[in-house]
Amino acid sequence: MSEEKLSAEEVAQEEVFSDGKTANIAGGELASDSEQVGDFVREKGIAYGMPYNNTYNMDLYPDQVRWKEGDLTATRTTMWSGPGCHSGCQIIFYTDEDGKLVKTEGDPNSPLSAGRLCMRCLELPQMVNSERRLKWPVKRVGERGEGKWQRISWDEAYDMIIENVRRIQEEYGPECIVSMIGTGRNVSQAIAHNQYANFGGADLTLCFLSGDSCMLPRTALCYVIMGNQWVADFSQFRARRYEDDPEYVLPEVAVIWGTNPVVCNSDAFLGHWIVEAMKRGTKLITIDPQLTWIGARSEMWLRLRPGTDAALALGMMNVIINEDLYDHEFVENWTYGFEALAERVQEYTPERVAEITWVPADQIVAAARLYAQAKPATVQWGLAVDMAKIGVITAHAIACLVGITGNIDIPGGNVLVDQAASLEFGYNSGIWELEGTDMVAKRLGVDRYPLKKYGFTASSQADSILQAIETEEPHPVKMLWIESANPIANMGQDAPRLYRALKTIDFFVVEDLFITPTAVAFADLVIPCAMSNERDCIRVWFDPLRTLTKASDKPFYEAKSDEQIMIELGHRIAPEKWPDFVQTDREYMDWRLMRDGVLDTDGTQMTMDRVEEKYHGMWYHKFRYKKYEIGGLRPDGAPGFMTPTGRYELYCTLFAAFGDDPLPYYQEPPTSPVATPELAEKYPYIITTGKRSFEFFHSEWRQPETISRQLHPDPMFDIHPDTAAKHGIIDGDWVWIENQMGKMKQRARLNPSLDPRVISTEHGWWFPEQEPAEPSLFGVFDSNPNNLIPQCENGTNGYGAPIKCAMGTVYKVTPENDTPEDQPSYQVCTTGYTHGKTHASDKPSFYDGWTPDYEPEGFFDIEEYWKTHERK
Amino acid sequence: MEKGKYGLFIDYEFCSGCKACVTACKMEHGMEPQDFGIVLLQDGPRECTDGVWEYNYLPMPTHLCDLCADRVAAGKLPSCVHHCQDAVMVYGTVEELARKAAEAGKSDVAIYVR
Numbered sequence: 001m002s003e004e005k006l007s008a009e010e011v012a013q014e015e016v017f018s019d020g021k022t023a024n025i026a027g028g029e030l031a032s033d034s035e036q037v038g039d040f041v042r043e044k045g046i047a048y049g050m051p052y053n054n055t056y057n058m059d060l061y062p063d064q065v066r067w068k069e070g071d072l073t074a075t076r077t078t079m080w081s082g083p084g085c086h087s088g089c090q091i092i093f094y095t096d097e098d099g100k101l102v103k104t105e106g107d108p109n110s111p112l113s114a115g116r117l118c119m120r121c122l123e124l125p126q127m128v129n130s131e132r133r134l135k136w137p138v139k140r141v142g143e144r145g146e147g148k149w150q151r152i153s154w155d156e157a158y159d160m161i162i163e164n165v166r167r168i169q170e171e172y173g174p175e176c177i178v179s180m181i182g183t184g185r186n187v188s189q190a191i192a193h194n195q196y197a198n199f200g201g202a203d204l205t206l207c208f209l210s211g212d213s214c215m216l217p218r219t220a221l222c223y224v225i226m227g228n229q230w231v232a233d234f235s236q237f238r239a240r241r242y243e244d245d246p247e248y249v250l251p252e253v254a255v256i257w258g259t260n261p262v263v264c265n266s267d268a269f270l271g272h273w274i275v276e277a278m279k280r281g282t283k284l285i286t287i288d289p290q291l292t293w294i295g296a297r298s299e300m301w302l303r304l305r306p307g308t309d310a311a312l313a314l315g316m317m318n319v320i321i322n323e324d325l326y327d328h329e330f331v332e333n334w335t336y337g338f339e340a341l342a343e344r345v346q347e348y349t350p351e352r353v354a355e356i357t358w359v360p361a362d363q364i365v366a367a368a369r370l371y372a373q374a375k376p377a378t379v380q381w382g383l384a385v386d387m388a389k390i391g392v393i394t395a396h397a398i399a400c401l402v403g404i405t406g407n408i409d410i411p412g413g414n415v416l417v418d419q420a421a422s423l424e425f426g427y428n429s430g431i432w433e434l435e436g437t438d439m440v441a442k443r444l445g446v447d448r449y450p451l452k453k454y455g456f457t458a459s460s461q462a463d464s465i466l467q468a469i470e471t472e473e474p475h476p477v478k479m480l481w482i483e484s485a486n487p488i489a490n491m492g493q494d495a496p497r498l499y500r501a502l503k504t505i506d507f508f509v510v511e512d513l514f515i516t517p518t519a520v521a522f523a524d525l526v527i528p529c530a531m532s533n534e535r536d537c538i539r540v541w542f543d544p545l546r547t548l549t550k551a552s553d554k555p556f557y558e559a560k561s562d563e564q565i566m567i568e569l570g571h572r573i574a575p576e577k578w579p580d581f582v583q584t585d586r587e588y589m590d591w592r593l594m595r596d597g598v599l600d601t602d603g604t605q606m607t608m609d610r611v612e613e614k615y616h617g618m619w620y621h622k623f624r625y626k627k628y629e630i631g632g633l634r635p636d637g638a639p640g641f642m643t644p645t646g647r648y649e650l651y652c653t654l655f656a657a658f659g660d661d662p663l664p665y666y667q668e669p670p671t672s673p674v675a676t677p678e679l680a681e682k683y684p685y686i687i688t689t690g691k692r693s694f695e696f697f698h699s700e701w702r703q704p705e706t707i708s709r710q711l712h713p714d715p716m717f718d719i720h721p722d723t724a725a726k727h728g729i730i731d732g733d734w735v736w737i738e739n740q741m742g743k744m745k746q747r748a749r750l751n752p753s754l755d756p757r758v759i760s761t762e763h764g765w766w767f768p769e770q771e772p773a774e775p776s777l778f779g780v781f782d783s784n785p786n787n788l789i790p791q792c793e794n795g796t797n798g799y800g801a802p803i804k805c806a807m808g809t810v811y812k813v814t815p816e817n818d819t820p821e822d823q824p825s826y827q828v829c830t831t832g833y834t835h836g837k838t839h840a841s842d843k844p845s846f847y848d849g850w851t852p853d854y855e856p857e858g859f860f861d862i863e864e865y866w867k868t869h870e871r872k
Numbered sequence: 873m874e875k876g877k878y879g880l881f882i883d884y885e886f887c888s889g890c891k892a893c894v895t896a897c898k899m900e901h902g903m904e905p906q907d908f909g910i911v912l913l914q915d916g917p918r919e920c921t922d923g924v925w926e927y928n929y930l931p932m933p934t935h936l937c938d939l940c941a942d943r944v945a946a947g948k949l950p951s952c953v954h955h956c957q958d959a960v961m962v963y964g965t966v967e968e969l970a971r972k973a974a975e976a977g978k979s980d981v982a983i984y985v986r
Contacts, residue, residue: 046949049959052881052972056954057947103899106955116957119895262888262957275886275958291917293888296927694890707895710905753917753925 029622030601036239036620047114048242048276056108056115061092063109065549065612072096076107077617078546079121079532080186080539082484082513083700087265088186088546089113090618091121093533099552101128101533109616111239112544116272118265119694123707127531128556132514132703132768134528135557144503145774145829147520154558154568157527162573164507165199168478174200175442176478178465180207182485183214183698184266186532186539186548189592190562191483192458193430197577198570199481202439203460204427207485208492210463211794211801214383215267217391220456220799225399225649227642228633230414232380234273237417237543237623242280247625249411250277252374253299256286257398258309259382262294263692266382268541274380283374285367287312288384289688290718290760291753300367303755306688307388307805308357311666312364313397315353318345319368320404326372327406334628334640335403337651337662344663356666356674358755372405376412383690384804389793390667391800392451397664400650408648409626416633420545420621421598421606425538427458429592433577442475444468449798450658462492463792463801469501478506483562484529486516488780490699490764493803495786496742500832511565514703517780520772528559535561536586538593538608544620547611561585660796669805670793673757676807683739683807689761689785690804691718699764715783718751718760719810727810736817737761739808742787742834744824759810761785775829782824787834878939878986880953881962881969882931885980889914889929893952893961900940900951909937910952931961933984939963 046053060069067074072094079091090110094103104124106117120127137157142148152160168176179195181187183206195204206212222229235241235248242248254274261271271294278284278297286295287302287309295301304312320326321342331338350361357364371377379402385394407413419425434440445461446452452461469477480502485491492498502508502522510516510523519526534555537548560568563585570578582591589608598606600614611619624632628648631637640646644653656662668675672686695701695708702709717737719729729735731750736743737759746761754760765783770776781787789806811817820826824834889912897909911934916927931952940950944963948954953961962969966985973981 046953046956047959050883050976052883052962052976053959054949054953054962054964056949060947105951108954115954116959117892117896117955118957119891122892122895122899122955125899262890272888272957275888279886291925291927293927293929296917296925297885301925707898707905711891711894751917752919753927 031239031620031622033601036615036618047116047272050279058108061108063616065617069094072102073552075549075551076109077533077549077551078539079124080537080548082185082529082531083120083127083697084182084185084484085120085265085697086184086268087113087118087270088268088539088541089117089121089270091117093551095552099554101125101551110618111241112236112618113270120697120701120708124533126706127701127703128533130703130705132705133556133559134512134514134526135559137525137527137558140524145521145777147515147772149515149526154560157525158569158572160525161509161569164479165573168507169200172476172478175203175439176476177201177481178203178205178444178460178477178479179481179483180205180485180487181483182207182491183209185484186537187483187562188427189425189429190566191481192427194566194569195481196430197433198566198573199479200434200437200439202434202443203465204458205460205462205465206491207482208462208466208487208498208791210493210789210791210803211386211389211391211799212457212459212462213386213391213799213801213803215386216457216459217386217799218381218395220451220797221392221395221399223456224451224654225396225643225652226408226416228416228418230399230402230408231267231269231417231542232378233412233415234277236269236273237415237620239544239618239620242276247411249376250280251282251376251378251412253283253285253371253377255371255377255379256284256288256294256298257379257381258287258384259380260288260292260294260692261380261382263292263694264382269380283370285371289754289758290751299370300363302359302363302367303753304357304359305755306384306686306758307669307672307802308666309385309388310390310394310397310664311348311353311356312359313394313401314345314348314664314666315350315357315364316368316371317341317397317401317404318348318353319350319365320372320401321345323369325369326404330406330408331404334408334648336643336645336647336649336653338404340663341400341404341650344665348666371401375407376410377405377407378413386800387690387803388805389670389795389800389802390665392795392797393661393664393667394800396652400664403648403650409628411625415625416627417542419540420543420619421540421596423538423540423545423592423596423598425540425592431458444474445798451797451799461794461798463794464798466498466501466791469504479508480505480522481509481511482518483511484513486512486518486699486766488521488777489517489766489784490786492791493786493789493801494741494791495781495784496828496833497791499781499828511562514768515772516699517766517777521774521777527565528557529565530555530559530561534559535563536584536589536608537561537563538589538611543623544618545611546619547608547617549612549617563588658797669802670790671802671807672805679740680807683809684757685723685808685810686758687737687739687761687785687788687806687808688758688804689789689806690763691760693762696764699766702766702768704769715746715762715765716749717746717762718749718754720754720756720758721750721752723756723759723810724748724750727812729810729812734813734818735810736813737785737788737808737810739788739806741790742824744782744784744787744834745813746783759808775826777825777829779823779825781828781834784824787824876985877965878963879966879969880933880939880950880984880986881964881972882982882984883960883976883978883980884928884930884982885978886958887929887931887960888958890957892955892957893931896951896955897937900943901936903936907936908934910934928980930982933986937986939986
């Protein structure tokens with residue numbers, strides 16, 4: 001490899017605000033026309049099935065954006081929020097002569113989703129046409145929490161926003177305005193651009209998700225040690241897939257780590273691709289505290305204690321290194337710090353790791369051998385990695401495991417990816433509007449956390465926002481703009497604490513599909529956003545670039561797309577920032593394609609129309625393997641990785657520079673049988689949460705009219721039959737789940753695959769059929785596991801939180817302990833805590849108290865950054 | 873539709889229980905909440921004495937399943953078959969399905985005759 005190395009300064013300059021946008025030179029190269037969507041998908045039958053599968057009648061699914069089918073108009077497009085998910089499947093919307101959505105079908109032309117559709121997209125007409133949807137802007141007329149609204153016009157809504165934004169900007173400064181987003185929404189570009197251009201502040205977060213514990217810890221780690229991020233390769237980045245791609249190799253072994261991929265389909269990765277690979281012979285190792293369906297079909301299932309994933313990865317490396325099963329060629333030529341890592345893993349013998357993780361030592365050894373001896377092998381990791389206080393460290397341990405086995409950027413391994421067309425459609429969208437201001441430097445949490453300070457993410461730290469609200473330090477938060485997120489139902493921990501804090505916000509706007517508990521409790525203004533079928537938009541999350549095409553020109557009452565709201569507000573509040581020719585969401589897309597210099601193969605300007613017409617709404621870019629060999633990962637074109645050493649850093653030089661441990665390690669969760677044995681006497685069970693269902697996406701789909709809610713009417717938690725029996729609980733019983741912080745209730749589902757010491761709860765529950773007004777708030781706190789989970793207990797780098805490894809106990813719900821006054825929602829609305837006034841303390845939901853005891857080296861200069869990154 | 877002539881083949885080794893078939897059917901036929909043309913059965917997770925964990929889903933058509941006669945007449949596949957996320961459902965004549973099952977040479981296949 002090249003001896004040329006980048007200084008840490010250069011790396012930081014390239015990576016700052018990266019959020020997926022780095023110097024993946026190959027990212028801008030286009031796939032040739034013959035590599036775009038073609039007939040090979042059609043020949044494959046259904047979802048890359050087996051020879052027994054039927055084939056679609058493709059005459060009925062033409063390669064067009066629109067066609068007529070009887071009286072209905074069919075529109076081929078991509079589905080992506082709202083309602084939300086991470087998948088972006090190709091869908092056909094059927095609308096009647098009034099423009100009403102009456103039916104959906106999966107698009108057989110799609111190389112990604114290949115005709116399939118999940119239950120939520122199939123029942124989408126119920127959601128789109130729901131009478132419960134917010135039809136027009138409303139402003140609060142009673143007290144917060146009374147749920148009394150008055151319909152107002154969009155003009156009045158915009159005036160109200162402008163008046164408050166101007167007042168807060170003048171009295172307190174634009175840094176006192178914060179915007180928040182829900183997970184995986186196709187609104188990153190809108191909410192970011194709106195925040196930067198229209199409000200003038202730089203603070204943007206994944207709502208109140210503690211430690212930003214959804215993908216960002218993994219992403220940040222990847223950028224630090226490899227200058228890019230990896231994804232399990234199931235041939236998804238090329239239009240010809242599996243055996244139709246001559247370069248692709250099926251993984252011999254895939255490790256499914258802390259995710260239930262067919263149910264959650266997270267991080268733009270469709271879990272059913274793994275099933276396609278299983279049919280073709282891929283073997284699996286599943287790492288999960290409970291047996292998932294995919295776990296039951298795995299060669300090995302490792303049932304680990306929640307929160308101990310880092311120890312398991314270190315233990316597996318102990319075996320792989322000591323048994324000399326690692327990839328010498330890759331380690332010697334392309335990694336940095338192997339000797340130090342080899343020394344570190346000696347502390348993690350299989351026997352010690354077995355004690356920590358509860359996975360038997362012989363299974364750790366066997367899994368390590370199975371993974372290391374397979375080539376290629378891949379790791380598909382999930383949220384469990386992020387949801388530990390040591391989330392980044394856990395990601396580091398797993399990334400080292402992948403690194404030493406040489407499965408980096410090879411077919412069927414873990415491949416490095418850029419965003420399609422290198423289009424900046426993430427949280428940096430519109431960041432150029434803050435040039436010349438000190439807003440980015442003032443982002444909350446930036447001064448505490450070097451990874452934030454040096455730009456390894458484009459968002460603020462969620463817990464720091466909460467602390468600023470509570471303490472008004474370093475400055476107060478006067479306005480919250482929450483777009484498609486529902487923090488007291490889902491996206492924020494210690495829900496009662498959020499309730500107490502958010503009541504103090506001066507001006508609170510919610511943009512959403514429905515009146516949510518968050519809207520009732522806090523909002524002064526609620527504005528209706530359009531659903532996916534009502535939007536013209538571009539989806540950029542890896543490759544290909546996809547278009548969302550409006551199924552009809554008729555909106556749902558007065559709902560508008562997120563972009564349309566941003567543009568209309570923009571022309572009123574900051575007209576100098578919005579060109580006259582940008583008046584609609586489609587014009588915004590074309591403006592952004594032009595602004596980012598995105599060209600078609602023939603050199604002409606790319607437009608949304610062109611992606612739809614020429615590329616059938618899916619525009620693939622040239623995806624290359626082993627980019628580190630051909631200089632495809634660095635702006636200087638030299639081989640290697642975009643890191644200070646130019647290598648894949650097992651020993652992380654940037655962590656060393658920040659004063660953190662440069663090598664992965666294991667640390668007990670803040671509360672655990674080991675860390676807090678006295679607490680474990682009272683709260684003996686480990687509570688993991690976030691168990692997904694096909695019916696829901698986080699707090700969505702709870703409307704009782706949906707098939708989802710009818711099939712899954714109540715919140716369920718899983719408990720081992722022996723543990724249940726010990727507490728007199730039978731299947732289906734309502735049960736209180738409680739710990740030192742709070743309580744909530746769900747219904748028991750007996751699950752013998754769990755360790756008897758672990759229970760697994762669902763999240764995101766609220767009950768739209770219940771009373772909106774306080775002290776009910778749609779029952780949002782009654783079944784909420786976030787009542788039991790702390791906020792502000794983050795890793796030293798600001799990322800990660802112990803969300804999936806709290807502790808607690810269980811007892812049956814009885815008429816005596818289930819009076820109206822016993823309901824957590826009643827208690828929180830009247831006292832601020834789930835237990836009532838006597839529960840004065842919510843410890844250990846205290847601030848972690850971490851302050852840097854060193855001064856990070858100031859190698860990053862924002863002024864210098866703008867000199868080289870200024871957009872034309 | 874002539875009884876006993878057509879059916880559904882289900883490779884339940886790979887049925888992940890996603891309920892796309894259940895929902896596709898209800899939406900296609902505009903069914904009331906209590907009506908289903910196909911339901912999803914579940915076995916497990918359950919550990920056998922040999923240490924193997926059983927965890928299977930199996931869709932089962934009901935008396936309301938008409939194998940999407942209208943869709944089929946229009947040249948489409950039954951909605952459950954079209955949308956099955958794991959492509960485990962096949963529509964055809966009973967003879968065809970039996971032949972396919974034999975050719976697949978695998979276990980965990982069910983054929984429903986309608």
